[in-house]
Amino acid sequence: MPYWDMNLEHLESFRPGLEAPSDFDERWYQTLTEARQHDPDVQLHRSPAPMTLIDVYDVTFSGFGGDPVRAWLLRPHGVTADLPLVIEYNGYGGGRGLAHERLLWAAAGYAYLLMDSRGQGSAWGSGGDTADASGGGDAGAPALPGFMTRGILDFDTYYFRRLITDAVRAIDAAAHIPGIDQSRIAVTGASQGGGLAIAAAGLAPGVSAALVDVPFLCHIERGIAIADQDPYQEVARYLAVHRLHHAAIMRTLSYVDGVHHAKRAHMPALFSAGLRDDVCPPSTVYAAYHSWIGPARMVPYPYNSHEGGQAYQQREQASFLREVWGGRE
Numbered sequence: 001m002p003y004w005d006m007n008l009e010h011l012e013s014f015r016p017g018l019e020a021p022s023d024f025d026e027r028w029y030q031t032l033t034e035a036r037q038h039d040p041d042v043q044l045h046r047s048p049a050p051m052t053l054i055d056v057y058d059v060t061f062s063g064f065g066g067d068p069v070r071a072w073l074l075r076p077h078g079v080t081a082d083l084p085l086v087i088e089y090n091g092y093g094g095g096r097g098l099a100h101e102r103l104l105w106a107a108a109g110y111a112y113l114l115m116d117s118r119g120q121g122s123a124w125g126s127g128g129d130t131a132d133a134s135g136g137g138d139a140g141a142p143a144l145p146g147f148m149t150r151g152i153l154d155f156d157t158y159y160f161r162r163l164i165t166d167a168v169r170a171i172d173a174a175a176h177i178p179g180i181d182q183s184r185i186a187v188t189g190a191s192q193g194g195g196l197a198i199a200a201a202g203l204a205p206g207v208s209a210a211l212v213d214v215p216f217l218c219h220i221e222r223g224i225a226i227a228d229q230d231p232y233q234e235v236a237r238y239l240a241v242h243r244l245h246h247a248a249i250m251r252t253l254s255y256v257d258g259v260h261h262a263k264r265a266h267m268p269a270l271f272s273a274g275l276r277d278d279v280c281p282p283s284t285v286y287a288a289y290h291s292w293i294g295p296a297r298m299v300p301y302p303y304n305s306h307e308g309g310q311a312y313q314q315r316e317q318a319s320f321l322r323e324v325w326g327g328r329e
Contacts, residue, residue, distance in 0.1 A: 003276060005226065009277070009298060011286045016219060018287070020260035027155060027255060028203055031064075034167050038066030042176040044073065049052070049099050051189035053077050054106045056099040056282065061164035062116065065134035069172065072099045075105035075179065083111040084184035084325055087178075089172055089200070089222050090114070092147070092216060092231050095121020095128020099134035108318055111180055115170045117192070118163060136161055146234040153248050160217070160256040167200040167287045171207060184208055191280060192216045192231075192307065195258050198288055201269070202261035209324045210269040214308040216280050218258035218288035221250055229279045229306075262291040262315040269296040270320040272313045279306040 006014060021027075036124040041062045049056040055077050063069035066135050075083060078246040086105040090096065105112035119135060121128015135150065151157030172186070174180050187197040194215030202212040216223075216231065224230040235253075239246055253258065269292050273285040282300075299316055301309050309316065 001019065004229075004278065004328055005275070006283050006286075007279045008275065008302070011273075011282055014283055014286050015290045016259070016287050017220070018219065018254075018257070018259050020257075021193060021251065022036055022264070024260060025264075026253060031161060031165055032168055032203065035062075035066075035169060036172065039063045040169070040173050040176050041066075041068075042173045044177065047072075047099060051077075051100060051103070054103060059113065059173075059177075061169060061176075062095055063169045063171075064162040067118065067133040068130070069118060069169070070096060070129040071115045072096055072102070073111065073177065074099060074103070074114075075111040076106055076109055078108075080179070082181040084321070085111045085113060085140075085174055085175070085180045085186055085187070086186045086211075086321075087113045087200075089167055089173070089187070089189035089196035090117045091124075091190055092192040093120055093123025094125040094295050095130070097121075097126035101126065104148065104314060104318075111177075113170060113177075115166065115175065119159070120165060121224065127179050130158070132162065134271070135159065146231060148234040149238045150229045152235070152238070153245060155252050155255045157258070158252050164196060164199045164256060165201070166294075168195040168204045169202040171200060173233075174206075182206065186211060186321060188212070190195050190214055191306065195256075198258040198265065199256065199261040202264035208267050209321060210265065210267060212269055212288075213313055214272060214274055214277055214280050215285055215288060215304055217256055218247075218280070219284040220253045221258050222287070223281060223284045225281075227278060227281055232279075258288040260290045262288045262294055262313045263291055265292040268294055268320075268324050270317060271296060272299045272301065272308050272316075274298055274304040274306055274308045275302045276305045277308070
């Protein structure tokens with residue numbers, strides 16, 4: 001599709017000046033304190049996989065409300081040294097799938113943890129395995145989108161409060177996984193995963209690098225106003241029916257907005273944006289990028305939409321981690 005948002009010159013100067021709610025830090029502190037009252041309960045079980053050079057573990061840890069969250073852990077076979085860890089969060093509607101689908105970071109010599117997204121995993125990929133047990137109602141099997149409006153009238157009941165808490169608890173869980181260099185932990189993800197990586201980087205101690213691709217959940221109100229696709233349009237359709245809920249919804253969304261979380265993230269970050277992206281408009285991505293407190297670099301892809309740089313960006317990410325971490329062991 002043609003350019004439809006801002007050109008690169010305007011994107012590079014776009015700083016919307018959004019203000020977080022006055023109780024933003026307090027509400028997240030309370031949320032994470034409650035979650036950390038539950039034992040991390042990290043369980044690792046060796047899992048059969050069709051690879052001989054990579055070891056695979058089926059992982060469970062405690063997320064929001066103490067709910068069990070599933071993940072895959074991959075690491076190079078036969079390596080006993082403590083390894084840097086890359087934690088990845090999934091895109092909207094996808095689950096952790098099958099372990100052999102994500103081999104890049106283990107093949108690069110790192111430990112790799114892929115977190116399942118509670119309640120998701122039925123829109124694309126190979127499925128998910130984590131229920132949204134604290135979601136109320138029919139919270140059993142993974143379901144189709146949309147998740148954007150689940151509990152959206154209040155932060156305490158909002159779906160993404162639970163999912164972001166899971167993302168932070170995945171970092172907490174790393175402290176209980178043997179063979180991890182705790183000084184070198186990176187978070188990464190594309191789309192929804194990129195938004196989760198931003199939030200986790202801003203909320204969790206111990207993250208030393210962030211790799212953020214075409215992130216969702218950034219300058220959300222603008223995304224709802226101009227994006228032509230779901231998930232943002234889920235909120236627009238909801239408001240077309242619930243006409244009087246705009247103020248409450250925008251307040252809830254402000255607590256999960258990546259622009260505000262980026263203002264609390266101090267580690268080096270590598271961003272990417274597709275300048276023709278009609279799912280996560282590039283202006284929303286740049287709003288979070290310009291809010292990042294730590295050193296940050298952007299890689300724009302002028303002719304790409306929401307797919308972004310794909311393998312080209314993965315190559316950039318690998319080089320970035322070597323730069324930040326001073327090589328790999």
